[in-house]
Amino acid sequence: MPGTDTPAAPSAPAHATPAYDKHAYEPFAVTVDLAVFTIRSGTLHILLVERGQEPYAGRWALPGGFLRPDESAEAAARRELAEETGLDDVAGLHLEQLRTYSDPRRDPRMRVVSVAFAALVPDAPQAHGGGDAARAAWIPYGGEDTGAHGPLAFDHDRILADAHERIGGKLEYTCLATAFCPPEFTLGELRHVYEVVWGTELDPANFRRKVLATPGFVAQIPGASRLTGGRGKPAALYRGGGADSLHPPLLRPAPEPAPTEGTRR
CATH class of the missing domain: 3.90.79.10 (Nucleoside Triphosphate Pyrophosphohydrolase)
Structure with a gap:
């Protein structure tokens, strides 16, 4: 109608961003x-x-x-x-x-x-x-x-x-090694995981002592054992002890220094 004001279209805010164009990027x-x-x-x-x-x-x-x-x-x-x-x-x-x-x-x-x-x-x-x-x-x-x-x-x-x-x-600092093992394993089998991943041999007695002294690393299965070859008695079986981390950590041995020129062999 004559004399009636037409509402103005709303203006975009000054800070508005342009529409996103997904084709603008490779x-x-x-x-x-x-x-x-x-x-x-x-x-x-x-x-x-x-x-x-x-x-x-x-x-x-x-x-x-x-x-x-x-x-x-x-x-x-x-x-x-x-x-x-x-x-x-x-x-x-x-x-x-x-x-x-x-x-x-x-x-x-x-x-x-x-x-x-x-x-x-x-x-x-x-x-x-x-x-x-x-x-x-x-x-x-x-x-x-x-x-x-x-x-x-x-x-x-x-x-x-x-x-x-x-x-x-x-x-070194988690119980991840048990993920390589079957549900029931010997400490020798667990040690072997470390040896093949680290590429080094570990002392069996020292490894056993450290593992059994680490809370929650492994749990012995009562009465379960397995013959592992040789003439020794059957080895005790263990399962994962439920811990996620090792305290203290089981650190890998430091690599031996390369022989220098003139070193006697």
């Missing part, structure tokens, strides 16, 4: 990579897959895969762990987030950020493989390049070395 993918350790035939092994597709077709790599839109990084890691190991139930296995690897050039296909995990499997079945893997296998751990199997694909040598250092360090 897309990138997120993957999970797993450093899965176990002890087989008395030796530390790592689960590796042989890539069946480019990039790095024919090269060994850590198992892993891309996150699905509806899952978290940990859910993706447990899914990949179940697929690669063939285990029906991975909920009880030790799985911990290691760190995030985000070098822009780590994957030649596109920008890919990886969330890496370390996992322990006490009684590893035959590896299965799947996805873009030609095959999977438990390979003896032999250092950053896994010995004769050459450098791993992507930056997986670095991830594997970081995971091994993390596991070795946590054995």
